[in-house]
Amino acid sequence: MSLFLNKQMKDEVEVWWSSEKNPRDRAWFYSPSPISYELEQRENLLATAPDVTPIPTIAIFPKITYQEILGIGTSLEESTIYNLAKMSHEKREEIYTQLVDRDSGVGFNLMRITLGTSDFTAQPFYTYNDLEVGESDFDLERFSIQKDIDLGIVQTVQRLLEISPDMKIFASPWSPPAWMKTNEDIRRGQLKEGKQYTDALAKYLRKAIQAYQEQGIPLYAITLQNEPLLEIDYPSCYMSPERHNELAIALKKELVLHSLDTQIWIFDHNFSDGWMYVSPILNDKEGNAATDGIAFHDYEGEPSVMREVKSAYPNKTIHMTERSLWGVEAADRFVQYFRNWASSYNAWVTMLDSTIGKHQWVGIPDPTLIVQNAASTDEHWKTPEFYLTGQLSKFIQYGARRVESNYGSIDTVTNVAFLNPDGSLVVVVVNQTDNEQQFRILIEGQQIIADLPAKSVATYRWSSVN
Template sequence: MISKIKIALLLLLIIAFLFPSLYIRPVNASNDPVKVWFSSEYKPKDHGWYTNNWESNITFKLSPQPDLFFTSPDEELLPTITVIPSIQYQTIEGIGTSLEESTIFNLSKMSSEVRSTVLRELFDRQNGIGLSLIRICFGSSDFTARDFYTYDDLPKGNTDSELQYFTIQKDKDYNIISTLQGILQIDNNIKVFASPWSPPAWMKSPETLIGGRLKSEWIPTLAKYYRKAIQAYQQEGIPIYAMTLQNEPLYEPPDYPGCFVSPEQERDLAKALSRELKNNQLKTKLWIYDHTFFDWYAYITRWGLNAWSYVNTVFSDPEAYQAVDGVAFHDYGGEPSEMTRIRNTYPEKGMYFTERSVWGIEGAARIIQYFRNWAKTYVAWVTMLDSNKQPEKWTFAPDPTILIQNAQNPDYYWHTPEYYLLGQFSKFILPGAKRIYTNSGNPDALSNVAFLNPDNTIVVVVVNATNSTQKFRILTSMGQIKTIIPAKTVATYKWKYEPTIKDIISLRSRANNLFVSVEASENYYLKASQSQITLNTKFEVIPLDNGRIALKSIVNNKFVSAENAGSLPLVANRESIGNWEIFDVEILERENDIALKSLANNKYVCAENAGKDPLIANRDKVKGAWEAFELILANR
């Protein structure tokens, strides 16, 4: 006679075989440690940094902390950061800084030994902060020690339609080329992208590098000019990964190089330059706009021009749409959510953050917002001025740079806190990392962002913007870690990912506060009907990249589908994944809340009739509680 214990064990084995995801132990099986580093602010943005080396006063400087270990989740009420690696968003292409001529000028004053040390501190991942992306200027910007120049400068009244006088010799003379070559010897995977501040003056009206507007008749020649610049750098062993077509095209600066380029002109330039690149077997990516999120001055004085209208004008042309790889942004006005707005309209195009230095904990929280709004890059602006805030020709007084050089002793320099705060991101988030789901957090308290690296490690960056130590936990399908973060501190947590541990979730409708369930009695339609988590309310998350997932019901092992291209309710009845079974996961402002948008009809999932009817993808936008769902890890 078989004992009751043996029968019970046999039943458990059968259930485990049918539903393996339920029986994966939600604790890191190898018990690998979670590594932790802290950095803190000190007198952020204070111009006293230029004349005072306060570096020793910084409490944490990428300081390692004791290892943490995953434990089984408990019920203690704590602020919780939920990490779900199976929900994956944009791929990170690099985190870096600019090497405008001001920084190169100051580097060139150093001895070769000290200069080598500085470059390794910036670009070596083991011995420095591992910056992986460099922005250079094609010609002069406002941060330079030299007279303003381009690669084809002529006496006023002359033109050069054949570009016979084109040369990058000044970039060689000013040590720009040699500095970049030295950096690529440290890591030849570092990407270099370029931005022009102005075309040659003879292509503009009036005929000056400072301010002015591009003349449309010179667009084909300007495309050849940029192609020649890319080729010239490539011949020096410096591939140009990408190029923005014009730095801040809506602004005509009064005292340094710049150029107004209308969206119609940028559209035509993108097409012309794309043809030049293809005809010469060049793979440089093209990024448009390269301006702030929202520019009130441009909006008022340029007939309502802003990021949205500018990008739409370019992308409304099919050839230009194909020519352009992404949209570049600065942060001198408006909000990072503009990137999400444009990305959601053009999901095939990358969003790139290309210019803005930020300071202190507030700045670190701002970087988090860039990444949470689809930025594939972060690039600081101006790396090292000296203690006299030189050299520069900008309109205003620059705030402290990442590094500061003593004007009287060029080999003596110091790091501002921003070096270490930037390193909390750049040292640990690898190119090729994918941003992964975390709940939104509170930018005024604990904000966060998380990534899955190509080496299968997870990195979570957390910012404590408050004036007190905060206790919180990080919750994953592997278990939880409880920890604290000091006031005004950035913490980075890194651990090995266990891909065999599946992410199992439940969704609670905000319409009626009930869990979404697969209703076996109603042909497996999905309905917000259960007061607690059960087998019927659990779904395995299947990662599909770019913020998209499929959901597999645990109760019947079928994929959830927006039936009949979304015209019928959601149902768990599919054996495989097609467009009807794919959903975008959009993170909402309320803690832990998401919206699901069906790829079948590009409409949001709704708990129809306040949850009394089955879920259906039939809403054009998220209007309120009916389209909002609380996402809860349900591995236990």
């Protein structure tokens, strides 16, 4: 029986710790290293009557609620699938369970897939409608996701859904088919001018949604173009806000016509350009009506932009769709995402191997959540980031609400708090300092006094007071 259904345990608080170690150090690709705390469950704490202990205080107000949480997860881009395919069935199953099972793993419940290849792939770049130069296919008669099936992408997602049926999937394209683009190439370029190309791309995206649905994989949401302000030497496509708006409207019509309920998330790029990009779309009546949410990446700018955009467009959900980070500084960034109205968070790239492969990004990636030994492909190890992310994903349920709490201080501890649908309260606390920190949590006439080791994250969970 759950702790939160056992009234005799009502005043006890469950505690888990994870710690950082050598964050972002490329040595994690070459071999594992002992980590002090790996989602380690500690002795329960007791809630007591408040006193005047002069220590940093986290004050929680569970009746003041904010955004609903959709989920936390990572990506199933082809590089990860490629490495998983090299493992034995037993080892693959082990990793699947560790990724999505809430009891024996970290409980990721929101996964990002790519529509066609991204830069993180071991394959030649492809889309679902690749033609010879000079050809076109406005009726999309040669559309097919067969490569996704052949490469095991579809099978992997299907298996994860079998293990975790409530898991949600959203998808992002890195480029339209080359024949739709100004440079006739999946890399760089723009969508060709004209309504016929906008409509063709909308139809292409709608057919991708249907094709995955036919495979038993419903897509909860779709972003229209990964990083639409970027042109680079891997699948990419510059798309102005005005063209993005046209595409959102055209895709919405396709979804309505074909009775599809997949959400449309616009933008899918950096905080720094958020205002410039989303306002022309959301200030347009049709664009606003076509848009369900706004997706952000965290490579430039600050999370506070999400709060500003949410204030301006309160009926739109906010999503952090791409960024991998390292150490307790990253954990505090997670805190900031949710405190600034994100309803979800997804890491980017789940598993590369010990040769940092295979991928076609233009730089050298930092350590991934899981690393595979290239010389012995069934062997793998987890970086501290796997556990640090799990401090949130394992405990924050779909449908949870962020609740009011004071942020705290990077000189002591910072936090974010949630009320789960089952009535449990979850507080994630981050200690970025070089020293152990003692603090207390105050909530509705009770306090919990806790100690948190240096450079560590703790999750506290207990039954709701009411």
